[in-house]
Amino acid sequence: MLKTAGEHFNNFMAAHAHQCPLLYNRTGQTVARHLWIIGRLLDMKDPNTGKWGSTANDLLFHVVATCFAKMSRRLRQPVSKFFIESLQSVTEWTFHEEKRDKPKAFGKDEDRQKMEIEEDGRFVADYLLPIATRGKFPELRRQAQLVKDGKDTRLYTEESYQEFHCMLLELINKFTKSLLELRDPLRTQKSSMDHPIPGDEAFKNKVSKALVYGYALQRLVKGAALKMHLQTIAPSLKMWNLRKSPTPISTEEELRERDEDIQAVHQSVQNGAAVVTSYLDWFKLLISHFDAVDILVSYVTSRKIDSISINILVAPFVDKKLLPWKDLFGDSTLLPAPAVPGTEGKQASNNEILTFITTALAMLPKIKEAERAWNNRDKRNTTICFQTLKTSNVKSWVKCAEKILVKLEDDNLSDQTSGEITSEIQSLRKSTFFFDALVEPKFSSFSGTLHCEACLASLLAESPLASKDILARMEVSQVSDLFLSSESHLL
Numbered sequence: 001m002l003k004t005a006g007e008h009f010n011n012f013m014a015a016h017a018h019q020c021p022l023l024y025n026r027t028g029q030t031v032a033r034h035l036w037i038i039g040r041l042l043d044m045k046d047p048n049t050g051k052w053g054s055t056a057n058d059l060l061f062h063v064v065a066t067c068f069a070k071m072s073r074r075l076r077q078p079v080s081k082f083f084i085e086s087l088q089s090v091t092e093w094t095f096h097e098e099k100r101d102k103p104k105a106f107g108k109d110e111d112r113q114k115m116e117i118e119e120d121g122r123f124v125a126d127y128l129l130p131i132a133t134r135g136k137f138p139e140l141r142r143q144a145q146l147v148k149d150g151k152d153t154r155l156y157t158e159e160s161y162q163e164f165h166c167m168l169l170e171l172i173n174k175f176t177k178s179l180l181e182l183r184d185p186l187r188t189q190k191s192s193m194d195h196p197i198p199g200d201e202a203f204k205n206k207v208s209k210a211l212v213y214g215y216a217l218q219r220l221v222k223g224a225a226l227k228m229h230l231q232t233i234a235p236s237l238k239m240w241n242l243r244k245s246p247t248p249i250s251t252e253e254e255l256r257e258r259d260e261d262i263q264a265v266h267q268s269v270q271n272g273a274a275v276v277t278s279y280l281d282w283f284k285l286l287i288s289h290f291d292a293v294d295i296l297v298s299y300v301t302s303r304k305i306d307s308i309s310i311n312i313l314v315a316p317f318v319d320k321k322l323l324p325w326k327d328l329f330g331d332s333t334l335l336p337a338p339a340v341p342g343t344e345g346k347q348a349s350n351n352e353i354l355t356f357i358t359t360a361l362a363m364l365p366k367i368k369e370a371e372r373a374w375n376n377r378d379k380r381n382t383t384i385c386f387q388t389l390k391t392s393n394v395k396s397w398v399k400c401a402e403k404i405l406v407k408l409e410d411d412n413l414s415d416q417t418s419g420e421i422t423s424e425i426q427s428l429r430k431s432t433f434f435f436d437a438l439v440e441p442k443f444s445s446f447s448g449t450l451h452c453e454a455c456l457a458s459l460l461a462e463s464p465l466a467s468k469d470i471l472a473r474m475e476v477s478q479v480s481d482l483f484l485s486s487e488s489h490l491l
Contacts, residue, residue: 035310037062042300043308059293064214065182065207067289071214072179074259074285079266083282086240088169090233095158099231101224116224120155123219124148131212133170137163156225164229168220175213175286181206218287227280234275241275261285315449325438329354359393360435367397367432371425383408400428 041059064071074080101113124144132141140163146152156164182203220226230237262285268278284291300308328335329350348356370385386408389401404424407417 032312034066035312038296039308039310042296059297060211060215060290061207063289063293064211065203068179068182068207068210071210071286071289072176072183074262075176075179077259077262079262080282080286082244083279084172086237086244087165087172087279089240090165090236093233093236095161096232097158100154100156100228113224116222116227117153119219119223120153120225121147123216123223123225124155127212127216127219128167131216132167136170137167139163140167154225155223156228161229161232164225165233168226168229171213171216171220175210175217178206178210178213182210214287214290217283218290221280221283221287226283227276230276230279237275237279261288315452315455318448318450326354326358356393357435357438360397361438363389363392363394363397364432364435364439367428371429374421374425379408379413396431397428400424 038059041062044058103110103113124147128144129141129148137160140155140160143152143155143157143160147155262282265278265282265285268281323331323334332350335350366385366388370382370389373381373385383405386401386404390398390405392398392401404421407413407421410417413421
């Protein structure tokens with residue numbers, strides 16, 4: 001159950017007055033300080049029950065108060081505007097009961113359905129009935145009361161489906177506005193000073209509103225009603241997707257902090273991914289900060305831990321020398337032979353693969369020369385290059401050369417034929433990218449650090465499998481015990 005805003009803030013600040021001010025704008029805050037506060041919040045006990053880590057509200061208030069700018073920016077992305085406008089465009093559709101998931105009586109599907117029904121129940125009890133705009137959505141509220149009383153498990157029905165859509169749009173709008181209200185220019189300007197600004201009552205109330213609406217969206221996203229609604233209106237959303245195309249990020253603010261997750265959703269829409277999946281993914285991104293809090297608190301409260309320590313792991317620099325790719329085929333421990341199926345139904349040996357790649361590489365200069373000659377409309381040298389390419393060991397290159405040579409035999413090339421030759425050469429060049437990447441010195445050295453996941457995998461592996469070299473070079477900073485200086489290396 002979500003506590004009322006005023007009650008929670010008063011209890012929270014009174015019980016933990018000895019802590020540094022937790023409600024302030026994120027601007028100018030270091031990563032180390034942010035993590036230190038999160039560690040302290042996870043480490044606190046409820047002043048009333050004495051239980052450690054008993055509620056997610058403490059951490060939620062801090063996250064909303066400090067990360068609202070990121071949350072707001074994500075909602076104002078062109079891709080988000082596309083999703084919102086597409087939902088707003090749906091005005092008429094037919095309710096289909098068959099869109100509802102059929103009850104399962106076994107395994108993970110049954111557990112998932114029960115969890116989704118429980119999430120709808122939490123949405124009804126914590127937001128829709130006590131907080132949502134009164135006097136609106138009479139049919140939806142009537143159905144919600146049945147859900148709360150245990151007389152029905154369905155929030156989305158033939159009687160409530162239209163009001164559900166209106167309620168959803170209203171909730172998105174309220175969540176967006178509540179985040180924008182936190183972007184007070186005066187506070188943003190002041191918070192860029194040396195020290196953060198403690199939250200006043202007006203700021204706390206605005207944080208409370210954003211938290212309530214975000215919490216409600218989180219429950220909907222995890223429930224069954226929203227999924228069924230998206231499945232029902234999917235044809236209308238698909239038609240919208242065909243007519244419109246989400247624009248890429250363009251503003252200076254968006255370019256400064258590129259949101260790779262929202263861009264991935266943007267790409268899925270452009271690639272024609274499943275409509276329901278794309279829209280659910282977008283909704284999940286909107287409430288990802290709320291999910292992160294749930295994950296942290298769930299992990300901490302499910303284990304008996306004396307204290308919380310949040311560490312920053314610094315990935316070590318790796319040896320700049322890489323194994324030459326030619327040597328790879330000579331090391332049976334790295335690439336056991338035989339490696340891949342051959343062209344005649346048998347397995348090719350490592351030596352045969354090495355010979356194939358090396359021979360193909362020797363033809364790259366001739367392909368590039370052919371491209372330059374054709375761009376200069378040097379028909380004679382273009383023909384000579386493709387006659388040489390006919391001797392290649394790559395069959396697709398040979399076929400391409402033969403096709404182009406036939407076209408080049410025409411003494412008076414038409415514009416259409418010239419365009420076809422240009423397209424063939426461009427396609428040929430794309431097919432050489434793999435081989436081109438093997439040419440020295442492109443991969444002769446590597447100046448980066450070990451990938452984060454590789455570091456974590458090494459730490460989690462059983463001791464016989466863990467890389468002792470990585471562990472020896474891994475730097476660990478105890479953020480929860482001290483403030484890191486600006487010179488500290490952060491990952």
